[in-house]
Amino acid sequence: MAQDQPVGHDALVVDGAFGCGYLVRAGTNTAPGLVAGWPVHKLGSLTYHLHPRTRLHAAVRDGGPGRVVILGHPVDVRAGLGDGDLICEDVLDSWTDQGLDAAVRHLAYLGGRWTAFLDAVVAPGEPGRVTVVPDCQATQAVFYSTYKGVALGSQPALVAQAVDTGPDEAAQRMWDALRKARRTGVIFHPGTMTTHEGVLPLVPNHLLRLSVAGAAVSVEHERFWPFQDRVERTDTRAVTSEFIDYFREHTRLLCDFGTPVISLTGGMDSRTSLAAALPHLHEDSFTFTYFNPRDGLTKKGAADDVFEANAIAFGVGVQHRVLRWRRPRRGSAFDEIIARTYPVQRASTGAAHAMWADLPHDIIHLQSIGAEVGTTFFTKRPEGPITADRLLEIVSTRADLGQEMARAAFGDYLDYAQFTHEAIRGYDPHDVFYWEQRMGKWGYQKFQDGDFSHRMLLPFNDRGLIELMQSLPYPQRESKVLLHALLATVPAPATPAPADEARIGWRDVVAARPHVRPRLARLRDRLPRRQTTQRSMP
Template sequence: MSHAFRHGYVAADHAIELRDLPGWRSGRVGRFTVHRHPVTRWVTAANGSAEVAILGDAVDIDAGTADSAEIAQSVLSALTSGVDRAVRYVAYLGGRATVLLYRDGELVVVPDYAATQPVFWHHDASGTVFSSHAHLAGEVVGAPVNEPYRALMRQANEMKTKGTIYWPGIETPFIGVLPVLPNHVLRVRAGQTPRHERFYPFPDTTLERDPDRAFKVFSEVFSEHVRLLCTLSRHIGLSLTGGRDSRTTLAAAWPHLSPAFARTWTYLNVPAPTKVMADDAEAAARVAREYGLSHHLIDLHDKAPEDFAPMPAFEKDYFRTMRYTPQFRRLAVAYAEQLPPATIQLKSMVAEAGTGFYKKRSGVPDVGRLTYLYSPTPFGELPLVHSAFERFSAYSGLSVDAAGELDWHDLYYIECRMIKWGSLRMQECDLSHRTLMPFNSRGVIEALLGPDLEHRGDKQALTRFIAERGREQNRA
């Protein structure tokens, strides 16, 4: 089975050619044929007036179920009452999935909370295509490579730009291929250009400002989300560090883990780790022992790509999937070589959406401020970067008013950084095993967003959760 675009899909309202993707399966929703990798979870529901499809792993935290068929029926029931009601229901699902809603000749594509299973779309005279992978969408439609921004990414390296750098704004490696941003839907009607629309925050979205009450909500919702994710497989694994994000995940997961099948790990260059990485691995191993779990080291093989290619077929599929957007190739290869393929990884990314990634906050989300937050370096001042965020601003509609009771910085983190960087890290993991995010829940993050920024930045909710729910001894 090919690893290319693993856990992915591509959908079109017209005939398309899939090249060298053996075993892919097909289904239909409305006018769209959805082609999917053999391991991509797919469930549908329909009645006389509406259709629903779920691609991926969805869980219903409020209903306490991870049964995809049951969830699809609940989505269908909401959709029968109206698209807006269905979108709101889907918005509070956990897991990692894309939900398709079809009613009255319109298809509505809804990503998960942080679009950790992203959606990329393209429209031309032939029709509309959307996919989990920008490279698959670009490949299917024959879109030209976005050479100006590809050169810009090379320039970032040449300038030795510090910090995490990813394709800016809504730019992708292919001209005409665009992302569906978190908190937005894609609405598609025959013969019309698709509409990219914001749906969140809802007009009545409010946050709990009292830290104790907010913690109670967080503790309940997060615990239930993790419990449901753990029901998807007994082969649960956690990427564990000495930090509080992953330790919070472990504290929530441990009552539901089977020590015979569950595992934790830390990745590092085993022959010559840096002191920081070695200390982190030692701290993680100590925590794992307190939970009675086996802890493993994932060896990153600190060699140049041309000197290390033990899995040529995997490397080929990796290159096809991540050609212009590689994130952590060595880790992807190490996972493919060293992790059992049945593993479901609980990865603690997205936590910073709640604990506050941007600590210094000021101003309004104009192009200058958005560009600075993307990269406060000379690279961030380049004209192409500025142009990218002009397009992002128009496409996202991000503003103080649009943010409602939320701080726009928190929306920006999800709508720019997570979709353009975080989701790619997860897709690299997907090439060998499935990756799910316990913090990828609107209810979880809303509970963390309420208290003041100092409380959030200190990760007081996570510290308290570890102390109350975990098995650690005297850990700060």
């Protein structure tokens, strides 16, 4: 239920702060107060501190190569499987039969939202060997430090407190410089920077190879994707058919985790998610859009998303809610949730607070962020070498910030992420950069916005989908032909019909979704009756 019920302040804070997160430790570091009261699991060479709403799945067997642990909500589209324990067993089979690299590849093509740990069996006295693999876009983020052993967590603050390190002043100076250079729009800590000193990010499409012997730890941050060269496909019909089937199945599996609701705007990405989820919605499913009332007074067209989303939802007989974007009251439970999760630099809180305060806390929230990894985002794509200067220009939209700032932002990143034309094997560096930096450094905060209260899942967060989408020529990706094609299979949620065209009627909606009949009847009864006025002739 939404948090308008009388629940204890402290219980709300524990449930919300670092929602669905984790801290994993080995070595001489200690569990910080931030995870007090969290369930603890000692498995193999690692100790797992899990937020109360975090799911753990595991598989191990006698004589096997090691233990597979997955935190979160994995799904296997190709196997039609959403059971995390069975998925761990399948990954363990790949590891046993074909080796560690095969297990990594098996994980790489899982959908859902998760973090995986492959903890190898070693002889007594040998260092532990652990491979850490994130999901497609690292939406369940991984940050780590090798102070006092190793600590890995879903937020930099968790890791920093475990290893007793403080804010990174250089990262703060970089943030300030980027905001000065770009007054509006998205910025993020670039390259390897995070809010805390000595805490590094695991970049999407990379893994960590850990060697752990007490406080002595070595870490390799290694690119594992692409597995092969990009091959452009010109048979749009075949790609479209594969995409539609794949996207629908991924969305179906995500909907099986609970009551699905969809954050909806007038944009194509969220409409596509609604279209795929429509057959799997529950009687109490709904769509929602949040809106800042101040924008309605100052920004032309600010409410368009609300009106368009409402019309789309109404057209398919799904309830639509509007959440009022607002900051939390100082000293409130949510204010403390934010303070714990982001002690150094707060993310924007208006949307996160609206969801926490106004939505049920037992839902599965389908969010369409990440679709642009497969369509396009950066439209200016000059050819040339991948350099720190070019990456800073992409982030800041400025070409005049100088080499010193570029080196500070991305000087070590090109090696850290093995970000070269040769390593990314024919994929466009602008696409890979958006995927690995914007999604990896900005996106994870947007996903945490939902996790404060419920579980956010991403229909576009699947490597098989992204590879399909990126296989098309650039103009077709930019025009979103795949999304248009899926929407065309379900005209109702695609676009509300203009007034002079036939509209979807009540019978059409009920035929598509029979269980909404009672709701539609109630809606119809509440609609004003059309009045007929007789006029007399003059």
